[in-house]
Amino acid sequence: MTRTRTALIIGGGISGPTAAMALQKAGIEPVVFEARPDRADGVGAFLTLAPNGADALRAIDAEAVARAEGFPTPAITLRSSTGKHLGSGPTGLSEQPSRTLKRADLYRVLREEAANRGVPIEHGKRLVAAETTDDGVRAAFADGSEAVGDLLIGCDGVHSTLRRIIDPAAPAPAYAGLINTGGYASGVSVESEQGSYEMIFGRHAFFGYAVTPDGAVWWFANVPRRDEPERGELAAISEEQWRDRLTTLYRDDAGPAVSLIEATPHLSAVSPIHTMPRLSTWHAGRMIVIGDAAHAPSPTSGQGASLSIEDAVVLARCLRDLPDHEQAFARFESLRRPGSRRSSKPPPASTTARRPARSAAPCATPSCPWSSRPPPTAKP
Ligand SMILES: Cc1cc2nc3c(=O)[nH]c(=O)nc-3n(C[C@H](O)[C@H](O)[C@H](O)COP(=O)(O)OP(=O)(O)OC[C@H]3O[C@@H](n4cnc5c(N)ncnc54)[C@H](O)[C@@H]3O)c2cc1C
Secondary structure, three states, X not given: OOOOOEEEEEOOXXXXXXXXXXXXXXXXXXXXXXXXXXXXXXXXOEEEEXXXXXXXXXXOOOHHHHHOOOEEOOEEEEEEOOOOEEEEEEOOEOOEOOEEEEHHHHHHHHHHHHHHOOOOEEEOOOXXXXXXXOOOEEEEEOOOOEEEEOEEEEOOOOOXXXXXHHOOOOOOOEEEEEEXXXXXXXXXXXXXXXXXXXXXXXXXXXXXXXXXXXXXXXXXXXXXXXXXXXXXXXXXXXXXXXXXXXXXXXXXXXXXXXXXXXXXXXXXXXXXXXXXXXXXXXXXXXXXXXXXXXXXXXXXXXXXXXHHHHHHHHHHHHHXXXXXXXXXXXXXXXXHOOOOHHHHOOOOHHHHOOOOOOOOHHHHOXXXXXXXXXXXXXXX
């Protein structure tokens, strides 16, 4: 039995710091390596933290830091381009609705919380190569430095470098046929309840917004575009040109899209949306990818951040509860692959004696209390 003592985590976004905190609770020493220089991730977009993501953060006592940011968004209403009401519903349970936060704020608070717990976070460290050694892994960074550890965990997002190192034949991210932008408008009065998402299926493009407790309006636009933009192409278009394009796209739709776009001082960076095709494996030897690097869903699902947080907690539980990293990685992948989540239920008691390793069931549920461990009879 090889006990894991240290883990190198690539990526200080959402799953990276969360995995670091969870691994620390599992008795493993993590170090996070983030490509960007310190505080350089103020990307303007916002996202929703769904109840499953909040539950997983609570399991490692980190939910409060996320709850201190953003605002609750308990309801969602869908409308047509004419303003017709198409449907509405809650975004979660009434006592625990979804929360909307600036992406940069969620990054910041998770990173700060990890650092406060003593996790080393090194900025300006872009992974460029990695190899398995006789007794661990070695990671090489663009600045010429190296690091060694027992495991290498890729939390490096949809354009993951570690994914290609694990499987050079892994598919590239798939362009979803949409580009995205958004912003923060103030001084516009809109007809919707504070905290309720309004989603409008416009004639030419999709538009969504929510009113914050202080009356500002956070909005986003998903604009169809058939061909994938060339690198740098979207950034080369000026903000004024984007504003013109967007107001033209939405001017025939009911709703406040045009007023909101005009009242927004700065548009968020316009970016293409990608999802991840199915990978044949998420791990090889002592290396594994989690979060968007393994299974980025469409941003329209509102689940990418929450699934990444769940991954981080489940992986740490698997490493805590199973005898070695091979079994932990295999168990993690079987639990977390889209389509295999039904297997995340603990197996029936009658099967635990026959399949001791798989019966380490508490790692299956991201939200169960951290202290939950497999029953003594289930230990291999
Ligand atoms: C426009 C948009 C809207 C979205 N809306 C939502 C939403 O409403 N709800 C939701 O749940 N999710 C949403 N998402 C998805 C969500 O942002 C992601 O699913 C989530 O951030 C994934 O977390 P992660 O930790 O896997 O990757 P990321 O958060 O992308 O973090 C990856 C980190 O790795 C770093 N990195 C990359 N390569 C390297 C390298 N080689 N070496 C070192 N570091 C590296 C990056 O700089 C980054 O900090 C949205 C995404 C987009 C693009």
